Structure formats: structure tokens, C-alpha cells
Amino acid sequence: MDLSSPTLEDLALAGDSVHVPDDVFSVLVKKLFDGINDGNERNISFLSENDRYKNVDKAAVKQAYGGLVTMVTEAAKNDMEIESLSSLLEDCKFSGDRIAALSKAFLQHKPQIQILLNSIGNPPPHIVDIDWRLDYYIKNNHMDKVNEPVYLVSLKTEEAGKPGLQEVQLSCSLEQLQDLVGKLKDATKCLEKDGTVIIYTFQLFNTIFDEYEVPRIAVSLHGQNGAYIDIKTHIFNT
Amino acid sequence: MEEVDQIIIHSLNTIGCDIEDDVVSLKQFSTELIVAAAVSCVKSISNENDLPSTLPGGMSARFRMGTTLANAIQELGYRGEIGYQTFLYSNESDIRKVFMFLVDKLPKETVEAMDEPLGASVLLQKAISASVARHLTSPWLPPFLKDHGVAWRGKPPVWQREGACSLHGFYACHLTRPHGSADLTKKISKELKQYYCQCLPFVTNQTAHHHDTLPSVLELNGMEIAKQHEWENEWNQYGLASRLSEEEYKSKKRQRVKKRIIDQLKRDVERADAKTGLGPAENFQQLIDSITSRTSTGVKGKGSRFTHTEKLLFAKDEEKAVSQLVGETATHSEEELQKEREEELNSLREELNNVSSQFSNLDLDVKKFTAGIQELEERLTLQKKENEENEKSYSIKKRTLDLLPDAENNISKLQAVVDASAQRLANLANQWEKHRAPLIQQIQELKELNSKRESEAQVKLGEIKTFREKMKSVADEARNKEEIQKQLLAEYERMAKDVNRSAYTKKIMEIVANIKKQKNDIDKVLVDTRTIQKEINLLSGKLDRTFTVTDELIFKDAKKDESVKKAYRFLAALHENCELLIRTVEDTGIILREIRELEDQIENESNKKVLSNLEKITADYREMRKENAALIAKLKQKS
Numbered sequence: 001m002d003l004s005s006p007t008l009e010d011l012a013l014a015g016d017s018v019h020v021p022d023d024v025f026s027v028l029v030k031k032l033f034d035g036i037n038d039g040n041e042r043n044i045s046f047l048s049e050n051d052r053y054k055n056v057d058k059a060a061v062k063q064a065y066g067g068l069v070t071m072v073t074e075a076a077k078n079d080m081e082i083e084s085l086s087s088l089l090e091d092c093k094f095s096g097d098r099i100a101a102l103s104k105a106f107l108q109h110k111p112q113i114q115i116l117l118n119s120i121g122n123p124p125p126h127i128v129d130i131d132w133r134l135d136y137y138i139k140n141n142h143m144d145k146v147n148e149p150v151y152l153v154s155l156k157t158e159e160a161g162k163p164g165l166q167e168v169q170l171s172c173s174l175e176q177l178q179d180l181v182g183k184l185k186d187a188t189k190c191l192e193k194d195g196t197v198i199i200y201t202f203q204l205f206n207t208i209f210d211e212y213e214v215p216r217i218a219v220s221l222h223g224q225n226g227a228y229i230d231i232k233t234h235i236f237n238t
Numbered sequence: 239m240e241e242v243d244q245i246i247i248h249s250l251n252t253i254g255c256d257i258e259d260d261v262v263s264l265k266q267f268s269t270e271l272i273v274a275a276a277v278s279c280v281k282s283i284s285n286e287n288d289l290p291s292t293l294p295g296g297m298s299a300r301f302r303m304g305t306t307l308a309n310a311i312q313e314l315g316y317r318g319e320i321g322y323q324t325f326l327y328s329n330e331s332d333i334r335k336v337f338m339f340l341v342d343k344l345p346k347e348t349v350e351a352m353d354e355p356l357g358a359s360v361l362l363q364k365a366i367s368a369s370v371a372r373h374l375t376s377p378w379l380p381p382f383l384k385d386h387g388v389a390w391r392g393k394p395p396v397w398q399r400e401g402a403c404s405l406h407g408f409y410a411c412h413l414t415r416p417h418g419s420a421d422l423t424k425k426i427s428k429e430l431k432q433y434y435c436q437c438l439p440f441v442t443n444q445t446a447h448h449h450d451t452l453p454s455v456l457e458l459n460g461m462e463i464a465k466q467h468e469w470e471n472e473w474n475q476y477g478l479a480s481r482l483s484e485e486e487y488k489s490k491k492r493q494r495v496k497k498r499i500i501d502q503l504k505r506d507v508e509r510a511d512a513k514t515g516l517g518p519a520e521n522f523q524q525l526i527d528s529i530t531s532r533t534s535t536g537v538k539g540k541g542s543r544f545t546h547t548e549k550l551l552f553a554k555d556e557e558k559a560v561s562q563l564v565g566e567t568a569t570h571s572e573e574e575l576q577k578e579r580e581e582e583l584n585s586l587r588e589e590l591n592n593v594s595s596q597f598s599n600l601d602l603d604v605k606k607f608t609a610g611i612q613e614l615e616e617r618l619t620l621q622k623k624e625n626e627e628n629e630k631s632y633s634i635k636k637r638t639l640d641l642l643p644d645a646e647n648n649i650s651k652l653q654a655v656v657d658a659s660a661q662r663l664a665n666l667a668n669q670w671e672k673h674r675a676p677l678i679q680q681i682q683e684l685k686e687l688n689s690k691r692e693s694e695a696q697v698k699l700g701e702i703k704t705f706r707e708k709m710k711s712v713a714d715e716a717r718n719k720e721e722i723q724k725q726l727l728a729e730y731e732r733m734a735k736d737v738n739r740s741a742y743t744k745k746i747m748e749i750v751a752n753i754k755k756q757k758n759d760i761d762k763v764l765v766d767t768r769t770i771q772k773e774i775n776l777l778s779g780k781l782d783r784t785f786t787v788t789d790e791l792i793f794k795d796a797k798k799d800e801s802v803k804k805a806y807r808f809l810a811a812l813h814e815n816c817e818l819l820i821r822t823v824e825d826t827g828i829i830l831r832e833i834r835e836l837e838d839q840i841e842n843e844s845n846k847k848v849l850s851n852l853e854k855i856t857a858d859y860r861e862m863r864k865e866n867a868a869l870i871a872k873l874k875q876k877s
Contacts, residue, residue: 004462010415035440039448042440059416059426059434066415066441073455084724111397115388116452119405126402128381158387160405165381188374
């Protein structure tokens, strides 16, 4: 993990009991994770509200807070273990109690921070669900007798920044649907073999959907799993 | 043999046979278990056989399966005797031999995996495939059961993102953190301190949206690190070579950059001017003209006048509006009044125009006058200078005039003064030469010293550079080693679960110790037997020699004396009898050894469960006969 020298300076400030007294530190750690994780709790004003902290150097506390936020974010990004974290804190001259308190809180909140970090990004739409319907196409004005089954598949996708579900619709005949399912199965097989082919597989998924004139989408594995199981069972039933 | 059995059972368990915990040796293996274990071993070795893993019910089918299994194992390279009977009517030692061979042949994936080097990319790939596998195995969840697309599964719960609903792009804004509160010796300005204490929000509260906080924090850190690296590189490359202190170097660089920016801007402005043919000021004027073109007054000239007139115009408009309002509300019919007003308005307008033109004229006049003042002031200063010069020349001339009356005297005086000053000059020149020589020498010395120092500094700079490089490389190495250590630790933790290895080594060590002990014992026994053999040889030699000597002696005497003849006969008989006795003892020894061997054989045979196997065979034989009879009966029925 790389931390810049100003950040390390700020961290050392957080470990210094002259600038950040012990009682302030414990509140600071609590507020730290609240501020990172919870959008409603980020307005931190415990210093000015409470008379107890009158003599505390607020600028120093703010600086220490900034250092702690950076450290915690980077540590969660690198999925750091407690051992390396505490060695880092020891380098910044934290006392044993403070290291223990901070490590404990960090361990508790790490998944939450990682989820937050994971939510940064602009991915293509994601299939999460599927609806399908089987229509029976009887005739049209040119032909008196067609009698073909038509599957209407509606893929539910989630898009970044849009609430709710979007829909991608396609229709296909029985053979086309079997073809689609077969291709999806092949793609899943590729994934099962090796993690490195993952990009190739997503391309494969996209070419599959291109054939059915569906806009480009990334397939969520489980979603796709569920989806194709759904279709498969129906094919075997018919 | 227990250790061997345990190892075999453990390896069988790892390839997927369920052997119950209370089975600890091969003796306890049932026929079904033996067949199943052998089949799974063969399958995991070659992967081509399609043997059923359970014994079929029919006797003949069982024999067939036993034969194919034995063939498969022989194909794998087993040299010992093997057939269907090995599996169906098992005896412990044969089965052990077969299993030892099979376990030895098992593919050793784990060992190979350990040997391959674990780079970061390999670890990353492993992590990716693990995560993909987890995703693949997890069941599908409808989106409404997930909290913002995040599902928690497993124990302890592990989150995984399924869906993209709560994602947002990377958007970072600038964050401000207070600086320098750690160092009490450095003074921060009071205003800055107050701002830090009272106004500056905490870092997490500085972004417009909560979800922008983490990107901003990451970017800030990354930026600072990049800055640091860049500065270090530059300092190492150019900074050290320039031999300036850091601050000096920075200020110099700042000036350079500033100058470049200014030059660039100047050039751009010139280019733009050349293109449009108009200066920016003129452009602005055009714009203003276009705005004001609707007013008939036709404003030309300065901005101040323009704003002036504009103000007046607006005031007029307002007046108009007000008058209209008044007109509407009060009296509609008073056209005269309106006319009057209009006239008044026109006259006022004219007046205004007049006044404004007058004003502009006056303005111009003022400008002219100020220009004149400046000119006059310049002239004044010029005159003053001239005056001073004139005064100077006047004073000199006055002095010379003063000296004129007593001209000769004064000339001689002046000559003396001139001579004295010339002499003084020569003196001074001499003195200067005296001083100069050592000074020049000093300068040269100092120059030499300086150049030496410079070269030293150069050398030291080079050293510093190499040290820095070394530092970096060492730090890199340390980091690499730490990473490797971490990997190895992780691996070690993973391996520690497999206690088997240490147990194996322990057992092997024990076995080796045992063997050593036994070897010692054997050596002792060998030495014993050798000494005994020696003794025997010695004794028999002695016996032979004494016998021949006594034989000769007695034979000589026997010719003379009858009683000695008898003694000789007795001696011969004694010798013969003794020899017989010895031979008998040896025979008994041989027989005893044979007996022991036979006993061993008997034990071996009894180990082979011959009796039970025989019973089994007879039972199977009966069953087969029954099957055959049933088949014959069926055949007869059909025919």
C-alpha cells in the first residue's frame, strides 16, 4: 500500500496523544467509519457541539481525520490484513491501545468500505432477471396456416445511475432459443475452466446477443445462470 | 506395517473413497471396499477405464470384473502376481503390495503446484478464478432480495455484487486538509488557523455527494504520490546536478515556467491579432457600438461617455414610462399637456445633447491641459539640470580667475603639487605591485582549491546518485521479499492443515532409527558368529593336530606293546564317535533351521486366510452351480 508523505504526516498526528487526546481519538474512530460509510452521518460536528472538547486543536483533529480516512480507504482497497496494518500504524507511532481499537473497527467495517469502493464504476447494463412467454403464431394475412411457436424473452437489466429495472426484449423461434441456450452454456463452460478467459467470455456473450439484435450487455453470471436454467427447463418440457 | 496401512488409507481418502474412521489397517478391508478403492485408484491414475465402482451381484460378473481390474492394474505396470483371486479372495500381504503400487502411481498434483513459482499475476488469476467459481456456484436471487445489488452469502457472510443499480462513475473533486498543525514551531497565519478550526468541514463532508468521497480520497492520495515520485525523479536527474538548494531550484523553476507561460500568451495574442486584423480593444468597441446602434445618438469615443449617455437614456425611458402611466391613469384628454410635455422633452433632449457635447469638449480641453502641464514640467526639470551644470562650470572658472593675478608663483606651486602627486602616484603604483603579486597568487591558489572542490563535489554527487539508486533498489528488493514472505506465509498456512507430512517424516525417522538399531544387532550377532566360527576352527585344528600326534606316538608304541595296541584301537574308536557326534549336532542345527522356516511358511499360509477363502470359494462354487442350473433350466424351458 502506498501512502503519500502528507498522509503519513497526518496519520502520525492522529497517533499523537498531544494533539489528539485519547477520548477524542475514540470518538474520532467511530465518526471516521460513520463518515465513510453513511451518507447521513458525514456531517461531523462533535467538536463544536461538546464543551468538553473546547481545548482541543480542531485543525489538528481535522488533519488527523483526513489522514485516517485516506489510510482506511487505501487499506480497504488493498484488502490489508490486520498485521500489516498494525505495522504501518506502529511506524506512525500509534500506541498499542490505539492500534487495537482502530484495527478492530477497521476489521468490522472493511466489507462495507469495500462494497462502497466496488460501487465505483460505469459498467454496461447488467442482466439480473428474465421473463419469457410462449406465443403460438397461428396465421397472417398472407398465409392461412403458420402454426409456429414464438418465444418472447424479456431480459431485465440494471443500469448504473438508473433506478429500477430496464428491459431488453427479443423474440425467437424454438431452434433459435435452443441455439441461444447452447451458446450460453458454452460460454459458462469457458468460465468454469479458467478465470483468465473472463474477458473473452464477456465478448462471447455480447456476440451471442448481437446475433439476436440485442444491445450490448454484460451478463451477470448468476443472473445468467438463473436465466438459462429458466429457459432450459421450458425447452425440455415442450 | 501399521504406518504403511495408515498412509494407504489416507491417500485413498484423499482420492475420494469413504473409508470409515474405525478402519485402521488393511486387514479390516472387506472385499467390496478393496474393489471400490482399487477402482477409484485406477480411475484417478489413468482416467480412461470405465470400471463400475461397486461389485455386481452375480458371481460370474464378479469374476469378470475382478479379471478386468487385474488386467488394468497389470497394464499400469504391476509386476507381481495378480488375478481375480487377489481381490475376491484377498490376503493381506498381496493386497498391501497392490495398494502400495497403486498409491505410488497416484498423480501428485499437490507437489507440482507447490513447486511452481507464485508470481503476483498467478495469485491474481487464482483469486479471479476463485471468485468466478463462487459466483457460478451461487444460486440466482431476484433483484428485490438484494440490498442495492449486493448479496451476502455463506458463513461467515461474504458479499458479492450482482447487478449494477447502485453503481456510479468515478468522480473526484478537490479535498482540502489542514496542513502543518503537527509542527508547533512553524507558525500558521491566524486567519488560516481560524478557517481551519471553524469553517473547513471534515474531509468526508467536502464533496457534494457522499459517493464521491472515496474517489476523491483515492485521487488525492494518488496525486500526492505521483507528485512525490515526479519530484524525486527530477531532483535526482537535474536538481542535484544544478547544485542548488531545493528552495532555490524550485523558485528558479517557477520563474522559468512563468516566463514560458507569459511568452506563450503574448505570442498567441499577437497571432490572434494578426488573424482578425483588429485589436481586442477595437473588438470590444465594435461590440459596444453594435449594442448601442439602435439609439440615434451615435455614440463615438470613450466608454465613460457611453455609460454616461446610457444612464441618461435609461433614465429617460423610465421617465417616459412614468409619464405614460400618469397619463393613462389621470387624464386621457389632455393632449395639449402631452404635446407640451413632448416639446419640453425634445427641448430637454436637445439641451442634454448640447450639454453632453459641451462636456466632451471640456473633457478634451482638460486632457490637453494636463498634457501641457506635463510638457512644462519636463522642460522645468531640463532647465534645472542646465542650471546646475552652468553653476559648476562657473565655480571652476572663478577659481582659475582667482589664481590669475600671481600667475608665476601659482604656476610653480601648481607644478610642485603636480610633481608631488605624480610621485605619489608612482609610490602607490609600487605599493600596488607589492600587494598585487601575493594577491594574484592567492587568487590562483583559491582557484585551484575551488576546482578541486568542484571535482570532489562532482564525485560526491555521483556517489549520492549511486547511493540513491542503491537505496531504491534495496527498498524494492525489501518490498519484493516482503511480498514473497507474505505469499509463502499464506501458503504455509494453507499447508499447515495437512498434518500428514510431519507425521510421515516422523514415522520415517522412527523407521530409520529402528532399522539402524536392527542393523547394529545384526552386526553384533554376525561378530558373535564369526568369533564362534573362529573358535570352532581353532579347536578343530587343535583336535586334528593332537590326534595325529597321539596317533603317531601310540602307533609307534603299538608295535612293541600289546596293551598299547588296544589303546590305539580305543583312540580310533573315540575319534570316530566324536566326529559322529559333531555331525549329529550340526544336523540338528540344520533341522532346527528348517523347522523354523517351515513355521514361518505356515504362518504365512495361515495369514492368507486359506480356510475362509476356501469356504468362500466353495460357497461361490455352489452359487455358480446354482446359477448354471438355473440357466440350464431356463434354456430347457425355452427349448
